[in-house]
Amino acid sequence: FFSMSNRARLEEMPMLRAYSTTARAPGSHGGLGSVSYWARPFGILLPLLLLGTGLLMTAVLSFGDAQRTRWQPDTLLVAGVLPTRPLQDAGHIASKANAHRPTSAMTVPKGTPSQALRARQGTAGSTTQAQVPGAPGPGQPSQAPYPLRALPSHGWRLVERLKWVLAAVLLLFAARCGTGRRMPVLQHGRAAIAGSEWVAMMATSAEVNAPGDTQEQPLQSAHDTIAAIATAVAAGAGSVAIVRVSGPRALSIGQKMFKPAGTRQKWESHRVLYGHVLKSATGEVLDEALLLFMQAPRSFTAEDVVEFHCHGGLVVVQQVLLEALSCGARLASPGEFTQRAFLNGRLDLTQAEALADIISARSAQGVQLALSGLDGGLGKAISNMRSALLDQLAEMEARIDFEEECPPLDGQAVCAALVDVRTQLEAMIADAAGGQLLRDGLRVAIIGPPNVGKSSLLNLLSKAERAIVTDVPGTTRDLVESELVIKGVPVTLIDTAGIRDTDDIVEAMGIVRSREALAAADVVVQVFDLQKGWQPEDEKLAANIPNGVPSVKVGNKMDLNAGAAESMKYADVTMSAVTGQGLGELESALLTACGATENIGVKANLNRRQLELAQRAIDSINQVLLTAQDDLPWDFWCIDTRAAILTLGEITGEEITEATLDRIFSKFCIGK
Numbered sequence: 001f002f003s004m005s006n007r008a009r010l011e012e013m014p015m016l017r018a019y020s021t022t023a024r025a026p027g028s029h030g031g032l033g034s035v036s037y038w039a040r041p042f043g044i045l046l047p048l049l050l051l052g053t054g055l056l057m058t059a060v061l062s063f064g065d066a067q068r069t070r071w072q073p074d075t076l077l078v079a080g081v082l083p084t085r086p087l088q089d090a091g092h093i094a095s096k097a098n099a100h101r102p103t104s105a106m107t108v109p110k111g112t113p114s115q116a117l118r119a120r121q122g123t124a125g126s127t128t129q130a131q132v133p134g135a136p137g138p139g140q141p142s143q144a145p146y147p148l149r150a151l152p153s154h155g156w157r158l159v160e161r162l163k164w165v166l167a168a169v170l171l172l173f174a175a176r177c178g179t180g181r182r183m184p185v186l187q188h189g190r191a192a193i194a195g196s197e198w199v200a201m202m203a204t205s206a207e208v209n210a211p212g213d214t215q216e217q218p219l220q221s222a223h224d225t226i227a228a229i230a231t232a233v234a235a236g237a238g239s240v241a242i243v244r245v246s247g248p249r250a251l252s253i254g255q256k257m258f259k260p261a262g263t264r265q266k267w268e269s270h271r272v273l274y275g276h277v278l279k280s281a282t283g284e285v286l287d288e289a290l291l292l293f294m295q296a297p298r299s300f301t302a303e304d305v306v307e308f309h310c311h312g313g314l315v316v317v318q319q320v321l322l323e324a325l326s327c328g329a330r331l332a333s334p335g336e337f338t339q340r341a342f343l344n345g346r347l348d349l350t351q352a353e354a355l356a357d358i359i360s361a362r363s364a365q366g367v368q369l370a371l372s373g374l375d376g377g378l379g380k381a382i383s384n385m386r387s388a389l390l391d392q393l394a395e396m397e398a399r400i401d402f403e404e405e406c407p408p409l410d411g412q413a414v415c416a417a418l419v420d421v422r423t424q425l426e427a428m429i430a431d432a433a434g435g436q437l438l439r440d441g442l443r444v445a446i447i448g449p450p451n452v453g454k455s456s457l458l459n460l461l462s463k464a465e466r467a468i469v470t471d472v473p474g475t476t477r478d479l480v481e482s483e484l485v486i487k488g489v490p491v492t493l494i495d496t497a498g499i500r501d502t503d504d505i506v507e508a509m510g511i512v513r514s515r516e517a518l519a520a521a522d523v524v525v526q527v528f529d530l531q532k533g534w535q536p537e538d539e540k541l542a543a544n545i546p547n548g549v550p551s552v553k554v555g556n557k558m559d560l561n562a563g564a565a566e567s568m569k570y571a572d573v574t575m576s577a578v579t580g581q582g583l584g585e586l587e588s589a590l591l592t593a594c595g596a597t598e599n600i601g602v603k604a605n606l607n608r609r610q611l612e613l614a615q616r617a618i619d620s621i622n623q624v625l626l627t628a629q630d631d632l633p634w635d636f637w638c639i640d641t642r643a644a645i646l647t648l649g650e651i652t653g654e655e656i657t658e659a660t661l662d663r664i665f666s667k668f669c670i671g672k
C-alpha cells in the first residue's frame with residue numbers, strides 16, 4: 001500500500017502481515033509511505049485450483065448437455081431431477097409409466113422439455129398427435145419398456161445456458177492470477193495489483209520535510225516538469241523510496257532513464273514496469289526499480305506523472321532524483337505537486353489542506369478527521385454559504401443600480417438569509433474544538449517538588465523508561481518529552497525538574513525551564529507526595545499555574561500511604577506511579593480537564609486558517625446586521641456582505657491571492 005506517509009497509519013496495518021517499506025521518521029514527513037505484502041499467499045495453488053474448478057464445471061455441464069441431446073421420441077421423461085443422479089429416484093415412476101404404456105397414438109411433444117412435460121400432463125404446450133414409428137398400434141400389446149430420461153430442473157438448465165460464460169470467467173481469472181500481469185494499477189486510494197504486490201495509492205501531502213524547514217517560496221510556472229523524493233528520507237529507515245516526476249516531460253524523462261527488463265513490457269498508463277534506472281549519459285545502472293506511469297489527467301497532479309519505486313536509504317534515491325533532474329526536470333518546491341493538483345482542479349483548497357493534515361496527524365482519530373476533509377464536504381458546505389450570500393448581494397446591488405425598475409427589497413428577508421449562514425458557520429466553529437484537539441494534541445507539563453515521582457509518572461504513561469528515576473531529589477535537570485496517544489488524543493508529556501530553592505546552578509537552570517514549560521502547557525499535571533501530604537510548597541506551586549490553564553492534581557505514592565486521608569482531599573486523582581494503580585483515572589481526568597469527551601466525534605473540521613476566516617466572515621455578517629439596524633442605504637450593506645463572501649472564498653480557494661496560496665503550500669513538504 002502506498003499510503004499516506006504517516007506513522008500512526010502505517011503502524012495500523014500489522015493485520016495484513018505487512019511491513020512498512022518506506023522510512024518512518026517522526027518529524028521527517030514524506031509525501032508517500034508504503035506497506036507491502038505478498039499477494040499470492042498460495043503461490044501457484046490458487047490459480048491451479050481455479051483452473052481445475054473451471055474444467056470440472058465445464059465437464060459436468062457438458063454431461064448435462066449430453067443428457068438433453070438424447071431427448072427423443074419413445075422416451076419417458078422425468079422432470080426436476082439432477083442429471084447426475086438420473087433415474088434411480090424415479091424408479092417407481094418408470095414402472096408405473098410402463099405399466100400404462102399407450103396402446104394407440106403417442107403424444108410427441110414439441111418445444112422445450114418443460115413444455116413437453118406440461119403437455120404430457122395436459123396443462124400447456126403445443127403437442128401434435130402422431131403415429132410414432134415403432135410405437136405399438138391400436139389394440140397391440142405393450143412391447144419393451146420405454147427408456148426413461150431425466151429432464152434437468154429449471155435452475156440447472158439456467159446454469160447450463162450460462163456455462164460457457166461461467167467457464168470463461170473462471171479461466172480468465174485463473175489466468176490472471178497465474179501471471180499477475182496486465183492488472184490495472186489504480187491511482188488514489190484504491191487497491192491494485194502489480195505483479196506480486198498489491199498496491200494502493202493515496203495521493204497525499206505533508207506538512208514540512210523537517211520541523212523548521214518551512215520557507216516561503218514563490219509559485220513557479222506550472223508548465224515545466226518537476227521532480228522530488230516523495231517518501232520520507234531517513235538514513236537506513238526504509239526499504240522502498242519513491243521519486244515522483246510530474247509535468248509534460250515526465251514520460252520522456254522516464255523513458256530516457258529507465259530501461260524495462262526484457263522486451264514485452266509496454267509503456268502504458270497505469271502500468272507498473274520492472275527494470276533498471278540508468279545514468280543516461282553513461283548507461284551505468286543506478287538501481288533496480290519499478291516504474292509507474294500515470295498519464296494526464298488520471299494522476300494526482302492531473303499531469304503526466306512518472307514514479308520510480310527504488311530501494312530505500314539515502315544514496316540510491318538521491319542518485320535517481322539527480323538523474324531525473326539532469327534529464328530535464330526541476331526540483332519541486334514544497335507542496336508543489338499538491339499545488340498543481342489544486343490549480344488543475346483536482347482538489348479544492350480544503351481538500352489540499354486535509355492532505356497536509358493526514359500526513360501530520362499524530363493519532364488514528366486525527367487521520368480519520370483529516371480523511372473526512374478529503375471528500376470535499378467542507379468545501380461544498382462553505383461554497384453553498386458563499387453562493388447564498390452572493391444571491392443576497394446581487395439583489396442588493398440591483399437596488400443600488402436600478403432602483404426604479406426593481407420591486408422593493410425586504411431587509412428582513414436579507415437579514416434572515418445572513419443569520420442562517422452565520423448559524424451554520426457558528427456550528428462549524430463549535431465542532432472545530434474537538435478537531436483542534438485531535439489535530440494539534442495537548443502539551444501536558446508534569447510539575448511538582450523534587451522526588452514526588454514525576455519522572456516515574458512519565459515513564460508509566462509512556463510505557464518506556466524515558467526519564468531517569470532515582471530516590472535522589474533533583475534527579476531531573478532538563479525537560480524530558482514523550483509522545484503518546486491517550487484515547488485518540490495525541491499528547492506530548494513533559495517531565496520537568498522538581499521545583500525548589502536551590503544553590504545548584506544546573507538544577508536552578510532546570511527549574512527555570514520547568515517554569516517555562518508550566519507557562520506554555522495546555523494542561524498541567526501537578527504531582528504531590530501522598531506520604532508527605534499536601535505541603536505549603538505544593539500550595540505555592542498551585543498558585544503559579546496560569547489562570548485558565550486546566551490542571552489535574554495527582555496524589556502519588558498511594559501504595560505507601562496508609563492513612564493520610566486529609567491530604568487526599570487535595571488530589572483530583574490518587575495513584576501510584578510504581579504499581580500503576582489509578583492510571584486510568586488520570587488519563588480520563590486529563591482529557592476531561594481540557595474538555596475532551598471520551599469519544600470525540602470525527603467530523604469535517606476547520607483548521608486554524610479556516611477557523612480564523614470563518615470567524616472573520618461571522619464578524620462581517622454581524623456588521624451587516626448592525627447596518628440593517630441603523631437603516632442605512634443598501635451600499636453600506638453591500639460592503640460587508642462582499643467582505644464575508646471574499647472571506648468564505650478564501651477558505652475554499654475560490655477567491656485567493658497567489659501570495660496566500662504560496663503561503664499555504666510552502667508549509668507542505670517537498671515531494672508532496
Ligand SMILES: Nc1nc2c(ncn2[C@@H]2O[C@H](COP(=O)(O)OP(=O)(O)OP(=O)(O)O)[C@@H](O)[C@H]2O)c(=O)[nH]1
Binds near residue numbers: 450457470476497
Ligand atoms: N512506592 C512508591 N515509590 C514511588 C512512586 N513514585 C515514585 N516513587 C519513587 O520515588 C523516587 C523518586 O521518583 P522520581 O520519579 O525520580 O521523582 P521526581 O519527581 O522525578 O524527582 P525529581 O526528578 O528529583 O524532581 C524513586 O525512588 C521512585 O521509585 C510510587 O507511586 N510509589
Ligand SMILES: [Mg+2]
Binds near residue numbers: 469475476495497
Ligand atoms: Mg524526575
